[in-house]
Amino acid sequence: MTNIPSxxxxxxSDYLKKEEKHWAKCKWxxxxxxxxxxTTSNFSRHFKKHSSEFQRYKNTMKLNVADSxxxxxxxxxxxxxxxxxxxxxSAQANKIHKSLVQDLIVGESMPLxxxxxxxxxxxxxxANPCYRPLSRKTVRKNILSNAEEMKKKITxxxxxxxxxxxxLDIWSDRRLRSFLGVTAHAIxxxxxxxxxxSFTLACQRFHGSHxxxxxxxxxxxxxxxxxxxxxxxxxITDNAxxxxxxxxxxxxxxxxxxxxxxxxxxxxxxxxxxxxxxWFDLEGEHQQEVESEAANVTRKARLACFAHTLQLSVxxxxxxxxxx
Numbered sequence: 001m002t003n004i005p006s007x008x009x010x011x012x013s014d015y016l017k018k019e020e021k022h023w024a025k026c027k028w029x030x031x032x033x034x035x036x037x038x039t040t041s042n043f044s045r046h047f048k049k050h051s052s053e054f055q056r057y058k059n060t061m062k063l064n065v066a067d068s069x070x071x072x073x074x075x076x077x078x079x080x081x082x083x084x085x086x087x088x089x090s091a092q093a094n095k096i097h098k099s100l101v102q103d104l105i106v107g108e109s110m111p112l113x114x115x116x117x118x119x120x121x122x123x124x125x126x127a128n129p130c131y132r133p134l135s136r137k138t139v140r141k142n143i144l145s146n147a148e149e150m151k152k153k154i155t156x157x158x159x160x161x162x163x164x165x166x167x168l169d170i171w172s173d174r175r176l177r178s179f180l181g182v183t184a185h186a187i188x189x190x191x192x193x194x195x196x197x198s199f200t201l202a203c204q205r206f207h208g209s210h211x212x213x214x215x216x217x218x219x220x221x222x223x224x225x226x227x228x229x230x231x232x233x234x235x236i237t238d239n240a241x242x243x244x245x246x247x248x249x250x251x252x253x254x255x256x257x258x259x260x261x262x263x264x265x266x267x268x269x270x271x272x273x274x275x276x277x278x279w280f281d282l283e284g285e286h287q288q289e290v291e292s293e294a295a296n297v298t299r300k301a302r303l304a305c306f307a308h309t310l311q312l313s314v315x316x317x318x319x320x321x322x323x324x
Contacts, residue, residue, distance in 0.1 A: 005040045010057045011047045028053060063137065086130050096131050101142050112136045112143075154199045155226050161186040161197075164228050166235040167305075168219065168243075170206055180206040180215075182222050201226055212245025219250055234301055238308040247302035 004015055012024035012033065023034045024043065028050050035042040047054050086093035104110050114120050115133050124133055134142070158164060167183045182202040188195050202222050208214055223229045235251070237243040 005043075006061065007040050007043055007047060007057065010060065011050070011053060012043065026050075063141070086132070093131065096128070097134060097142065100134070101139060101146060105139060106143065106146075112139055115139055151226075154201070157197070158184060158186065158199065158226055158228050158231075160190070161188070161231065163187075163233050164231045165233055166201075166223070168215075168235055168237050170210060170215070178206040178210065180204055180218055182219070184226070184228065210242050212242045212249060215242060215246035216249040219246065232300055234303050236303050236305050239304050239312060244302065251300040251302060 008015055008022075008024050011027055013027055014023075014025045016023045017037060020037050021034055022037050023032060025032050026046060031046065033043050033046050047057070086096075100115070105112065105114075113136055116136050121133060124131055163186065165185045167185065169181050170178060171181075172178050180202060181200075184199045184201050186197050188197045206218065219235075220229075223232065235247055237247070
């Protein structure tokens with residue numbers, strides 16, 4: 001089965017070979033295709049009918065060819081390879097591959113091209129002559145697959161929390177490229193201790209206008225992707241007008257709630273709800289209704305970042321003092 005042609009591996013299943021013929025079933029339309037052994041023209045002709053998938057196949061093949069060329073360049077750097085060199089898929093090689101990507105490239109924010117620099121390759125040869133480094137393209141693919149794996153882990157972790165709070169900010173670097181950062185925070189009380197858990201959900205380029213509508217749309221996409229939209233209580237942002245506008249759109253205030261104070265008005269004066277006797281008089285199902293309603297009162301509200309509010313207050317104070 002290891003000699004199955006790449007096009008059949010990619011686009012077909014249920015491969016069968018007998019004497020001078022081979023057969024396989026198309027993954028997308030389930031049509032069974034047959035051809036002579038050693039040829040794949042019938043498979044290629046059929047696969048081209050699924051144009052988008054066929055294009056994806058061609059792109060994958062180009063990447064694989066580029067990787068093999070890059071890996072060959074690295075091999076040529078080591079003209080004599082010791083018989084003790086780690087096999088590419090050995091446990092020790094994979095351990096170093098993983099550390100190289102997670103601890104050096106990601107952990108220290110190093111550029112991908114470092115793995116192909118002569119100085120770094122020489123350093124690795126001295127540090128561990130048995131290890132042959134990955135190419136830049138292979139490292140890039142590893143980072144993308146690791147990112148997808150980490151996203152799944154974060155989504156699973158967030159699914160265990162009843163409530164999540166968000167911090168969100170937009171900033172520009174020296175080249176005036178804008179970025180959006182979104183972080184989720186939750187209280188973990190599943191063990192004996194109670195601890196705050198934080199997760200980076202996004203740190204991505206933010207293209208186009210910084211309008212409230214655009215921010216609200218990006219926020220909506222991120223929280224939907226992590227399946228936490230229904231769990232959000234508060235979003236912390238700076239005091240910019242576009243942030244206020246964004247979360248007026250994302251979190252429209254219910255009519256029964258005073259959006260400024262986040263409190264509910266009760267018609268009867270002197271009514272005190274913080275009374276245990278009232279709580280214990282309720283039936284179990286009514287207690288759940290009250291809890292749910294109380295949660296909805298405070299859920300989905302934007303709060304101003306305290307540090308930014310303090311900064312603005314100090315700035316206004318300094319301006320006022322200079323004017324005197």
